[in-house]
Amino acid sequence: MKTAEIPRPTLERLPLYYRSLSLWREQGIITVSSVDIGRDVGVNVVQVRKDLAYFGEFGRPGVGYNVEYLMDELGKLMGFTTETKAVLIGAGRLGTAVVSYGGFKRYSVKIAAMFDTDKEKIGTEVSDVPILDMAYLPQFLGENEIELGIITVPSLAAQEVADILTANDIKAIWNFAPVSLQVPEEIKVRNEDLAVGLATLCYFLNKEKKDAP
Amino acid sequence: MKTAEIPRPTLERLPLYYRSLSLWREQGIITVSSVDIGRDVGVNVVQVRKDLAYFGEFGRPGVGYNVEYLMDELGKLMGFTTETKAVLIGAGRLGTAVVSYGGFKRYSVKIAAMFDTDKEKIGTEVSDVPILDMAYLPQFLGENEIELGIITVPSLAAQEVADILTANDIKAIWNFAPVSLQVPEEIKVRNEDLAVGLATLCYFLNKEKKDAP
DNA sequence: TAGATTGTTAATCGATTAACAATC
DNA sequence: TAGATTGTTAATCGATTAACAATC
Numbered sequence: 001m002k003t004a005e006i007p008r009p010t011l012e013r014l015p016l017y018y019r020s021l022s023l024w025r026e027q028g029i030i031t032v033s034s035v036d037i038g039r040d041v042g043v044n045v046v047q048v049r050k051d052l053a054y055f056g057e058f059g060r061p062g063v064g065y066n067v068e069y070l071m072d073e074l075g076k077l078m079g080f081t082t083e084t085k086a087v088l089i090g091a092g093r094l095g096t097a098v099v100s101y102g103g104f105k106r107y108s109v110k111i112a113a114m115f116d117t118d119k120e121k122i123g124t125e126v127s128d129v130p131i132l133d134m135a136y137l138p139q140f141l142g143e144n145e146i147e148l149g150i151i152t153v154p155s156l157a158a159q160e161v162a163d164i165l166t167a168n169d170i171k172a173i174w175n176f177a178p179v180s181l182q183v184p185e186e187i188k189v190r191n192e193d194l195a196v197g198l199a200t201l202c203y204f205l206n207k208e209k210k211d212a213p
Numbered sequence: 214m215k216t217a218e219i220p221r222p223t224l225e226r227l228p229l230y231y232r233s234l235s236l237w238r239e240q241g242i243i244t245v246s247s248v249d250i251g252r253d254v255g256v257n258v259v260q261v262r263k264d265l266a267y268f269g270e271f272g273r274p275g276v277g278y279n280v281e282y283l284m285d286e287l288g289k290l291m292g293f294t295t296e297t298k299a300v301l302i303g304a305g306r307l308g309t310a311v312v313s314y315g316g317f318k319r320y321s322v323k324i325a326a327m328f329d330t331d332k333e334k335i336g337t338e339v340s341d342v343p344i345l346d347m348a349y350l351p352q353f354l355g356e357n358e359i360e361l362g363i364i365t366v367p368s369l370a371a372q373e374v375a376d377i378l379t380a381n382d383i384k385a386i387w388n389f390a391p392v393s394l395q396v397p398e399e400i401k402v403r404n405e406d407l408a409v410g411l412a413t414l415c416y417f418l419n420k421e422k423k424d425a426p
Numbered sequence: 427t428a429g430a431t432t433g434t435t436a437a438t439c440g441a442t443t444a445a446c447a448a449t450c
Numbered sequence: 451t452a453g454a455t456t457g458t459t460a461a462t463c464g465a466t467t468a469a470c471a472a473t474c
Contacts, residue, residue, distance in 0.1 A: 006416075007465065015412035019391060033431065041393055046467060053433055061432040062474035078412060079419020097310035103391065103408050107415050147418050171421065172414050178232060178316065180254055188417045190410045195316050197403045199228035199291060201385050202320050203219075204401045205360050206292020208384065220441065246455065259443060266457055274456040275450035431474085438467070449456075 010051045014078060016041040017048065021071045022106070033064035084109045085146045086174075088129070089137070089161050090153035091116035094176055096126045098152055112144055141168035150174045151181075223264045227291060229254040230261065234284045235319070246277035297322045298359045299387075302374050303366035304329035304344045307389055311365055313340045325357055354381035363387045364394075 020040045024032055034052075038045040052058055052065070055077050059065045075081050084107075088095055091114045099111055116122060117134045124131050132140065140146075141164075149165040151158050151173060158177035165173060172188040175181055178195055233253045237245055247265075251258040265271055265278070268290050272278045288294050297320075301308055304327045312324055329335060330347045337344050345353065353359075354377075362378040364371055364386060371390035378386060385401040388394055391408055 009465070011413050011416060012409050014416075015406075015408045016393075018412070019408060020393075035431085044467070047465095049431090049433065050466085057433070059432050060474060061472065062430050064431065079415040079422075080412070082419060082422070084415055084418055093306070093310040093313050097306040098407075100306050101407055103411055107408070107411055109411060109415065148414060172418055174410060174414055180229075180233075188414060190414050192407070192410050193228075194311075194314055194405070195228045195232060195320070196225050197387060197405050198316055198320055198322060199231070199293070200224055201361060201387055201401060201403050202292040202297055202322065203224060203227075205297055205385055206295060209292075209295070222441070248455085257443070260441095262455090262457065263442085270457070272456050273450060274448065275454050277455065429474105432472080434469100434471090436467105436469080438465100440465080441463085443460105443462070445458100445460080447456105447458090450454085 006054050010054060013041070013043060013047075013051055014074060016043070017051070018071065018074050018078070018080070021067050021074070025067050025071065029067055031064045032067055034059070036064075080107045082108060084148055085144060086111045086148035086150055087137070087140065087146050088114045088150040088152060089116075089134070089165075090114075090151065090157075091118070091121050091126065091131045092152065092154075095150075095152035098150060098176065099129050100127045109148065111150070112146060113140060115140075137164055138168050141165070141170065147171040148174060150176070152176045155179045219267050223267060226254070226256060226260075226264055227287060229256070230264070231284065231287050231291070231293070234280050234287070238280050238284065242280055244277045245280055247272070249277075293320045295321065297361055298357065299324045299361035299363055300350070300353065300359050301327045301342070301363040301365060302329075302347070302350070302378075303327075303364065303370075304331070304334050304339065305365065305367075308363075308365035309339045311363060311389065312342050322361065324363070325359060326353060328353075350377055351381050354378070354383065360384040361387060363389070365389045368392045 017037055020037050034045045034048040038048045055073065058070050058073055086109055088099055088111055095114060099114060104111060111129050114126065114129050114131045115134045115137050116131055121131045122133045147170065149170045151161050153161055155177045158175065158179050159181060162173060162181045162183055166183050166187055173181065173183065174190050174192060176192045178193055181189055183189055230250055233250050247258045247261040251261045268286065271283050271286055299322055301312055301324055308327060312327060317324060324342050327339065327342050327344045328347045328350050329344055334344045335346050360383065362383045364374050366374055368390045371388065371392050372394060375386060375394045375396055379396050379400055386396065387403050387405060389405050391406055394402055396402055
């Protein structure tokens with residue numbers, strides 16, 4: 001199995017290509033070129049070809065890429081075809097927004113349950129996902145083969161939740177709380193930090209003001 | 214005014230340093246070293262020093278950085294001290310989650326109003342931000358000096374919203390819809406795409422499965 | 427065949443890390 | 451002074467872009 005190390009920037013562009021492909025597929029388009037993909041997602045054409053070539057040779061010179069085939073291959077290689085079981089902790093506004101996100105089905109991620117401490121919420125459900133009592137989390141993780149934990153609790157509670165997750169064999173954490181989590185290094189953490197996006201926009205807006213008279 | 218070009222990766226780390234500093238300030242800590250910051254946010258110490266040095270010399274050899282002073286300077290340089298006025302379009306789950314995000318105050322971003330087409334929602338408010346009729350958006354943009362538009366509508370409506378925003382003098386767009394927006398190049402767009410984070414996590418989880426027997 | 431487009435090798439560009447003198 | 455820590459220059463590393471032969 002070809003497990004060459006994929007550069008991080010490449011890895012982050014692949015989902016964009018994948019989405020672009022899925023839109024073309026919906027339109028019934030059979031073949032696309034790297035130029036088509038590049039223009040759609042705003043990436044240099046050579047970059048697109050190079051990114052795709054990390055995994056193998058999917059295209060045909062003079063023709064392009066078969067949409068259906070490329071999607072299948074990308075999906076397999078990225079792990080979008082095997083189901084990933086997840087739990088989400090923190091059924092507040094952010095948590096319910098995340099759980100309603102349409103992307104989970106596309107990537108075969110199944111949120112088995114949400115957890116919260118609020119008695120009002122426990123027992124209800126959001127987007128067909130039940131909200132369970134936080135106290136039941138360790139047991140639930142033990143009984144179900146959950147690989148991914150999604151943290152949408154307030155910052156102060158995030159580390160504590162991360163500790164429970166890592167103590168119960170979770171493999172990866174998708175963290176929406178704006179804190180640096182301390183976890184064992186074999187656990188993969190992805191921080192989804194709104195501050196980064198907002199701050200960079202502020203920077204550019206402010207720079208314009210400075211540069212203009 | 215020193216407007217040297219800041220590398221993109223540096224720009225994205227600065228908000229993390231800023232947050233780290235704000236936590237120390239809360240604890241009453243006066244001085245920190247690049248080692249402290251680096252360990253907290255998970256970045257190489259030399260990287261931290263180099264990043265900070267792009268803006269000027271803020272530290273003292275043998276001593277470190279004054280927390281209060283460094284925050285002030287970073288805040289000024291990043292544009293966190295001048296108020297940025299924003300509107301948010303799409304008062305669904307995602308929109309209400311975003312509007313309740315605590316970071317806006319920290320970065321002096323003021324969401325003046327939310328917009329939606331749902332008559333049930335129009336006239337109500339979320340986190341003290343009023344929800345107005347979408348039809349009123351162009352007029353509102355004209356009458357108020359809004360610089361930033363936040364898009365939290367479904368994918369199909371996103372381009373249309375972007376068109377209204379750009380036609381009415383918006384400077385930057387924070388886009389949460391998973392689509393590639395076509396906008397004039399002077400408009401700064403930041404895509405906040407959950408697919409990227411989810412997909413990279415899927416990739417790592419899947420890789421483990423493959424690598425393990 | 428001619429035109430289009432891929433995949434790859436080489437060249438460029440940019441970011442990170444290492445080394446170290448300067449400073450407190 | 452000795453130890454700590456900064457800011458900067460040089461060396462390394464990695465990613466992007468350009469050039470081009472191979473293929474349909």
